[in-house]
Amino acid sequence: MTVRLFFGRQLPGTVGESRRVVHVLKAPPGDEIPKQLAAFCGAVFGRDELELLGEIRGMPCEQCLRETPTPTPELSEGGSPELEEGTSP
Template sequence: MTVRLVVARPLPGTVGESRRVVHVFPVAVETTPERLTAYCGAAFGPGELELLERPVGMPCVNCLRRAPSPGSAEQPAIER
């Protein structure tokens, strides 16, 4: 299974501003999941996420800790 990493944050109004951190989501390329679950365990449904081209703003510390770091040979790094 090929997994790519997606960075996204909750859309304004879906959560409090202080919780609008940038999460990292492992997404299987072959599927289009209804819900995305971040490395930290936060789950979001359709229309709740703002997909980002690159990490901006406040990152989710738990996601950063659990996501494979750039340069990891086993999993793809965060793209763009």
């Protein structure tokens, strides 16, 4: 099973700048963004609480990085951005 990922951080002014880390989130199926989004670190956000990013910009959430699935060898050789679910290090 493949997993699409995206990045997000809390909006400016909602938390201190040092807490605005970039979280890794699992993209929901389809095009609609759900009311609540869960990061790989376990943090849950309302969709209006996050600035969605096309790439990591700023300090990453270390727990999200540890929990994010890693590419399978076949996918990493092909350069695909999709990852296998359940293959975190």
